[in-house]
Each structure stands twice: as C-alpha cells, then as structure tokens.
Amino acid sequence: MSSQLSQRTDRRHDVVVIGGGSAGYAAARTARDAGADVAIVDQGPLGGLCILRGCMPTKTILRSAEIMALMKRAREFGLAPVNAQADLAAIVDRKNRLVQEFADYRIAALRDPGFTLYESRAEFISPHEIRVGTLHIRGNAFVIATGSRPAEIAIPGLDQAGYLTSDDMLDVRRAPSSLLVLGGGLVAVEFAQFFARIGTKVTMLQRGATLLSDMDQDVGQALEAAFQAEGIEVITGVSFQQVTSTPTEKTVHFRQGSAVHSRSAELIFQALGRRPNLNGLNVEAAGVDVIDGRLVVGPDMRTSQPHIFAVGDVNDLTPIVHLAIQQGETAAWNATHAEGPARVIDHRLDSEMVFTDPQVAVAGLSERQCRARSIPYLTASYPFADHGKAMCLGASHGFVKLLCRPDTGELLGAQIVGPEAAELIHELIAVMYFHGTAQDLLRIPHYHPTLAEIVTYPAESILEQMGQA
Ligand SMILES: Cc1cc2nc3c(=O)[nH]c(=O)nc-3n(C[C@H](O)[C@H](O)[C@H](O)COP(=O)(O)OP(=O)(O)OC[C@H]3O[C@@H](n4cnc5c(N)ncnc54)[C@H](O)[C@@H]3O)c2cc1C
Numbered sequence: 107m108s109s110q111l112s113q114r115t116d117r118r119h120d121v122v123v124i125g126g127g128s129a130g131y132a133a134a135r136t137a138r139d140a141g142a143d144v145a146i147v148d149q150g151p152l153g154g155l156c157i158l159r160g161c162m163p164t165k166t167i168l169r170s171a172e173i174m175a176l177m178k179r180a181r182e183f184g185l186a187p188v189n190a191q192a193d194l195a196a197i198v199d200r201k202n203r204l205v206q207e208f209a210d211y212r213i214a215a216l217r218d219p220g221f222t223l224y225e226s227r228a229e230f231i232s233p234h235e236i237r238v239g240t241l242h243i244r245g246n247a248f249v250i251a252t253g254s255r256p257a258e259i260a261i262p263g264l265d266q267a268g269y270l271t272s273d274d275m276l277d278v279r280r281a282p283s284s285l286l287v288l289g290g291g292l293v294a295v296e297f298a299q300f301f302a303r304i305g306t307k308v309t310m311l312q313r314g315a316t317l318l319s320d321m322d323q324d325v326g327q328a329l330e331a332a333f334q335a336e337g338i339e340v341i342t343g344v345s346f347q348q349v350t351s352t353p354t355e356k357t358v359h360f361r362q363g364s365a366v367h368s369r370s371a372e373l374i375f376q377a378l379g380r381r382p383n384l385n386g387l388n389v390e391a392a393g394v395d396v397i398d399g400r401l402v403v404g405p406d407m408r409t410s411q412p413h414i415f416a417v418g419d420v421n422d423l424t425p426i427v428h429l430a431i432q433q434g435e436t437a438a439w440n441a442t443h444a445e446g447p448a449r450v451i452d453h454r455l456d457s458e459m460v461f462t463d464p465q466v467a468v469a470g471l472s473e474r475q476c477r478a479r480s481i482p483y484l485t486a487s488y489p490f491a492d493h494g495k496a497m498c499l500g501a502s503h504g505f506v507k508l509l510c511r512p513d514t515g516e517l518l519g520a521q522i523v524g525p526e527a528a529e530l531i532h533e534l535i536a537v538m539y540f541h542g543t544a545q546d547l548l549r550i551p552h553y554h555p556t557l558a559e560i561v562t563y564p565a566e567s568i569l570e571q572m573g574q575a
C-alpha cells in the first residue's frame with residue numbers, strides 16, 4: 107500500500123472521458139471546444155467499435171457480397187452469365203486496408219494536442235478519481251464511454267462446441283461451407299446475408315417471431331421473404347436447448363413449438379446481442395446506479411452521480427453511432443455549462459438502418475410503439491414490387507410505410523424495407539424534423555423516375571383516409 111501511494115502522481119482535468127470511441131470522442135471534442143481541459147483515457151486498440159469491428163468493416167464486406175449477388179443475376183439483365191467466385195481473404199484484406207485508413211484518422215484526432223490522451227485502462231477508485239496505470243487522476247466531471255461487448259448467453263454445450271462472434275467473423279479468411287447464425291438482430295442479418303452471398307449455406311435460428319423482432323412485424327417478414335428467396339433458411343420462434351459437436355460439425359438442438367429440431371453446420375456464429383462494457387472499470391467505487399448491468403442515465407446523460415455521465419453503448423439506450431455521438435455531445439455540453447438549462451436528448455427522430463439487401467430503415471414511431479403508448483395513428487404502405495423505378499432496377503422486395511397523426515397528417519414515423527432504404531428514409535426524417543405532414547410529402551417535388559417518389563403513394567393514401575384526397 108505504501109509503495110503504491112509513494113508512486114502516485116495526481117493529475118487533475120476539467121473533464122475526463124473514459125473511452126475514445128464514437129461517443130467518447132464526440133464528448134471530448136465538444137468539451138475541448140467549450141474551453142475545458144480534457145483528458146481521454148483509452149486502453150486501446152484505439153479507433154472504437156464502429157471503425158474497428160462494427161459499422162465500417164461490415165459495410166465494406168457487404169459491398170463485395172452485393173456485387174457478387176448482382177453478378178449472379180447477370181442473365182436476368184440480359185448479360186452473359188459470369189462464374190462469380192468470392193475470395194474471402196481478398197475481401198478481408200480490402201476491409202483491413204480501409205479500416206486502417208479510418209482508424210489512422212481517428213487516432214490522429216485522439217492524439218490532437220488539444221487533449222491529454224492516456225493509453226491505458228481506467229478504473230474508478232472514488233467518485234472523483236480514477237486509476238490509470240500508476241497515475242491517480244481527478245476530474246471535475248467524468249464521461250464514461252466504454253462501449254459494449256458481445257453478450258455471453260448460456261446455452262448448454264455452446265462453449266464446448268465453440269462459436270464465433272462478430273469480432274471473429276470479420277477475420278475469417280476461408281468461407282465455411284455452412285453456418286448456423288444464432289439470433290436475428292442487426293448483427294445477425296448483415297453477416298448472414300454476407301456469408302450466404304459468398305457461397306456459404308446459412309441457417310438462421312431466431313427466438314422472435316420474425317427477424318429484427320424489435321421492429322414492426324411486417325418489416326421482419328419482408329426481410330425474411332427476401333432472405334428465403336435467396337436461399338437463406340430462416341427459422342423463427344426458436345428456443346435453444348443444447349449444442350453438440352463432432353470434430354467436423356456443430357449441431358444446435360432447439361425447440362419450436364412443442365417439437366425439438368436440430369440443424370448442423372461447420373461453424374456457429376453467436377449473434378445474440380451485446381452488453382454494456384463495464385469490465386474492470388470498478389463502477390462500484392464511482393457510486394453510480396447500475397441496473398441489469400447497464401449505467402442508468404437521465405435525458406441529460408447524467409448518471410445518479412451528477413458529475414458522472416454515461417454515453418454510447420455503455421448506457422444501452424440505443425447502440426447506434428450517430429445517437430452515441432449525440433449523447434457524447436450532450437454530456438460534454440452539460441459537463442461544461444453548469445449554468446443555464448441542461449441539454450437533453452430528444453428521441454423523436456431516432457432511427458435504425460440495416461445494411462442488408464433489401465435495406466431496412468426505420469425512423470420515429472413504429473406501430474408497436476404507438477399501440478403501447480396509446481398514440482392514435484393512420485398508416486399506409488406501398489410495395490416496391492409495384493414501383494416503376496424499383497422494377498427497372500430489379501429490386502422488388504419490401505415497401506414504404508408511413509405513420510401519421512389522424513387529425514393533422516403529421517408524419518410520426520416511417521419504415522422502409524427496400525432498395526436504398528437507408529438513403530430514402532432521410533427525406534422522411536427531414537420532414538419529421540420540421541413536423542411536416544403527408545400533405546407536405548405530396549407538395550415536395552419528386553423527380554421521375556426515382557426511388558424517392560415512392561413516398562408519395564402512401565402519403566396519398568393517408569390523405570384519403572383523412573378525407574382530404
Ligand atoms: C458488427 C456491428 C456492426 C455495426 N454496424 C453499425 C452501423 O452500421 N451503424 C451504426 O450506427 N452502428 C453500428 N454498430 C453499432 C456501433 O458500432 C456502436 O453503437 C458504436 O460504435 C458504439 O460506440 P461507443 O463510443 O459507445 O463505444 P466504442 O466505440 O466501443 O468505444 C469504447 C472505447 O472504450 C475503451 N474502453 C473500454 N473500457 C475501457 C476502460 N476501462 N478504460 C479505458 N478505455 C476503455 C475501448 O478501448 C474503446 O475504444 C455496429 C455494431 C456491431 C457490433
């Protein structure tokens with residue numbers, strides 16, 4: 107104890123940000139711009155999940171699979187068929203090159219002389235002090251932004267049989283002949299389609315009634331129809347029983363209704379969600395409330411300790427990057443502006459996008475949320491299979507759905523499953539931002555023929571339901 111004390115070097119910063127990923131970096135930059143003396147503590151590898159093992163690597167590899175899928179459809183478009191072959195090692199090399207480029211940029215930003223960067227693990231020793239290596243660092247405010255890690259779900263035999271998580275899947279250099287995907291969330295569907303498209307036989311085992319079961323049912327059903335059409339087996343309503351294995355094969359035994367079934371494959375991909383990462387942070391010493399393994403925050407991003415904030419995946423609100431950034435900025439603003447009203451997060455325009463083909467994009471309220479909160483709504487949807495531009499592109503899966511207030515027609519929410527859904531939804535988010543209506547969607551000019559003009563059809567239908575057509 108005494109030698110520990112003698113080595114102690116106390117440093118003080120206005121704001122100490124723990125974790126330099128998307129949320130932490132946004133907090134640090136905002137606090138620095140407000141004139142604060144800011145420290146960032148990150149144990150590394152520097153770059154954050156989005157760049158290193160999340161958004162960017164997955165979107166890079168999905169592009170290869172998308173091109174491969176189009177090549178396989180050559181004949182449909184009047185082109186001589188090609189023998190499309192994926193070289194997974196080369197796809198991974200391309201991904202690594204891009205990730206390195208993105209990471210270098212972020213690392214340079216973290217090493218900006220405007221911050222003090224400590225490349226070490228942080229651990230609370232009191233609500234006002236952390237240990238970083240041999241240093242004891244005090245902060246007037248702390249922003250915890252330590253991210254998430256794959257959830258460990260206890261399924262008998264799974265550990266013994268062995269499985270890969272999304273972290274591992276990104277480094278697989280030889281495509282497995284077959285793959286069992288456990289889960290049907292965002293991570294599961296993006297990887298499942300990638301591997302199916304490069305030639306792996308993929309089976310998805312999902313507990314919920316549909317894929318993406320947190321969203322409205324028609325969304326998951328439309329994605330499932332597209333997946334089934336390209337040969338991905340999707341089994342829903344599954345309850346995992348146990349996993350067994352031989353040297354060449356792993357078998358998942360599961361219950362579906364009253365029957366027990368099994369599926370076998372070369373590899374198991376465990377995509378059963380992520381959990382806030384509080385490992386080794388010793389948050390007990392910080393005295394903040396933790397419920398079910400997540401840091402509880404208010405709309406101003408404060409934990410139960412007013413000078414300690416928690417942002418990004420670690421608070422488990424909505425683990426999505428632009429929202430993590432928004433939370434980081436909000437926390438840092440509040441940490442550096444004690445006077446005046448606190449900034450709070452407004453969830454009205456929250457969105458989620460899934461980069462499968464067809465893409466899935468949801469924004470604002472869903473039907474399920476409206477029903478749960480007794481919010482009245484009108485809804486209308488229109489299928490891409492009936493939309494001229496989508497037919498030209500050969501992209502017929504999915505639909506656009508609008509949810510509007512019955513009295514004013516104000517757009518409350520939107521859901522798109524279809525080509526370029528993640529791009530198209532931004533028009534609807536912009537309309538919602540300005541509290542626009544179905545009528546506004548008809549007044550806004552839409553070029554013909556575009557995918558974007560599809561939103562006018564459900565908008566017309568909403569007006570008909572309002573008696574304003
Ligand atoms: C496969 C996959 C694909 C995804 N795709 C998308 C997508 O397309 N779009 C999207 O919006 N979101 C996507 N996400 C989610 C997105 O990546 C996360 O929401 C986001 O990156 C979280 O950012 P963060 O700053 O909270 O955490 P992170 O970026 O994980 O940052 C946490 C940082 O804290 C550091 N750290 C942890 N503990 C300590 C400690 N004790 N001391 C010091 N440092 C510590 C870590 O080293 C790390 O740098 C995806 C996620 C996955 C897994």
Ligand SMILES: NC(=O)c1ccc[n+]([C@@H]2O[C@H](COP(=O)([O-])OP(=O)(O)OC[C@H]3O[C@@H](n4cnc5c(N)ncnc54)[C@H](O)[C@@H]3O)[C@@H](O)[C@H]2O)c1
Nearest residue numbers: 289290291292293294313377378379380425426459460461
């Ligand atoms: N395109 C994107 O923006 C994108 C892509 C990937 C991930 N992400 C983010 O990363 C987060 C994590 O994604 P994820 O797919 O790992 O999590 P998720 O929460 O979206 O999906 C988890 C899946 O596991 C299933 N599950 C969980 N526990 C289970 C259990 N005990 N038994 C059976 N099934 C169980 C759920 O039903 C669900 O299908 C997402 O919430 C998302 O915010 C975003």
